[in-house]
Amino acid sequence: MAQRADISVTWERWQATPDGQTARLFHLTNRRGTRLTVSDWGATLTSFKLAMPNDNLRQLVLGCDTLEDYLQSPYLGATVGRYANRIRGAKFSVDGQQYKLIANEGENCLHGGEIGFAHQLWDAEIIESIPAVRFTLHSPDGDEGFPGNAIVTVTYTLSEDNNIRIDYEATVDKACPFNLTNHSYFNLDGVAGDVGNHVAQINANQYLPVDSESLPDGSPVSVEQTAFDFRTAKAFNQDWRKIVSDQRYRGFDHCFILDQNDGSQPVAQVRSGDEQVVLSLYTTSPAVQLYTGQYLEGTRGHNELVYQNRDGFCLETQYMPDQPNSDCAEECIVRPERPFKHSTTFAFHC
Template identity: 45%
Template sequence: MLKPDSHAPDGAAWRITVLRNGNGMVATFMDWGATWLSARVPMGDGTVREALLGCATPSDYLQQSAYLGATVGRYANRIANARLELNGEAIALSANQGPHQLHGGPDGFHNRRWQIVCQSDSEVEYRLDSPDGDQGFPGTLLVSLRYRLEEDNTLSIAYQATVDRACPVSLTNHAYFNLDADHGDARQHRLQLNADRYLPVDSEGIPNAALKAVAGTSFDFRAAKTLAEDFLQDADQQAVKGYDHAFLLNQDDARPAATLWSADGRLQLEVFTTAPALQLYSGNYLAGTPAREHDVYAAHQGIALESEFLPDSPNHPEWPQPDCWLQPAETYQSETRYRLTPV
């Protein structure tokens, strides 16, 4: 359980929200970063299993750079050289990973206090107002997200945003899953991805080639396999020390975008999303991150499955996905559902 501690950087208390369903599943959230803190799943044998990595106290979340459970925006993943172009005009963004921008910049949505609009036993809605020029992005953006815990152990995240000037928008949650209650190497989990193509990147995580077929590569998760099976087996993985790549999802509403199984086979996670892509991250740089039940996490102790647009999409209009630029007359809407089922 999350231990109480001092106030947040703005001097106010942290606001923790707990959702419960009739099956006994408990999901916990924090208004700082609209962060998903915990997902505790009854296993049917009297035990409860924690499915998410997390910290021991709220202030510990400020001492880590892994974005544990945080809401990420305005733009998830990387934008090359922290640069956009709109109608021939260059727009400089705030860089926070070398010359590039990662997950919305140094003071992105993960590092803000979100306003709680409403909450009940089964859902909580957060809102954030992002001013014109925030982290370099054009226009005022108003964003809301709703976490809802369903009776079938589905945690849904529904995002909505509007802008008053054209701006790329891609929101995601950066939860790390370890379905063995954070015990052991998460690369022993089995994973299935409903994707025929992935995006190669360079050592800085910036796309450096066209979309590539997964067939015949270590990125083929169309049939379930452990992450360990083909880990670091090719140059695309070696460049970033493992899996840290976006997969363009097949548009098949009936099938999960991803299914993950614990190493012991007793807990299953299904991910459904309206987003066009899913970033698979094998926790390559998790080492040293403050942990909930022990001092720190090790590398590869959790797996992130981030629903989003492909990285650097604002600079690649040729990619086969919807336009990531949100226009003033439009509303950004995206929903991702995580269903946790004891097997």
């Protein structure tokens, strides 16, 4: 089928991976001039330049110019898995069998382990009939300690009305927890600068309290009369000083349990500080992790910028952290007869 005229897809060779292969960049551009760039290294979203009414392009995501900088970055734009977020003690049990994972954050497993999906080269293909870019990865049995062979696909689509849609799928031959997400850091004011004045609304009546290791501290609780109540729109910085004692790292890194997640209605909205751009989030995932980038300091970014803490925020659609060790573990278990399948859309308006 011929490629649609309103979206073009091109690619270029980029840089060498640690094992000597060549990573590529794929550029999707719509008729308005908005440009999405993704890489087969980590199935990573590296750049998103939104066409503004004044015909300028505004860079809305934090990213790096070199693969070496991505290797040192805090998962900028990457696809993380097998299990995004944290698993306590780097272990879990499925069907009576305990599995020990690679611990890469103290005694815990973060974002899939030491060499998770974010640090691998994926197979890539351009799907001209959509058009889109689809990345595929084979994760072998025992990968970072996770059981079973898994085939994972992540498909990026840019629409004519400036929506980024990400479709996740995974099939397994043995039961295993799965939690795929995208770890893009957004700054709707453009490139960098404190995002505290961004105004957010999250349709969540509950959030998950965490301990000093950012692991669940009990079950989800009501956001009522807490700093985590985003049911009415407010600036990120309105309450973020209330939730941490060390003000150098003030900000959010918490999981919100979504009120609805059939993908038909936005579950969150964020407006830029200059009120020129609005991001609306749609997802079929049951929760979203709001992270306001309080550990970004020193990360080398686009055009030799050095990012500072709170220069970007993440909306990571996912299951809950450490859910494989909870009473609702089965919800995140993928089985041969029940594959992983979720979608997330970041819709932009200006």
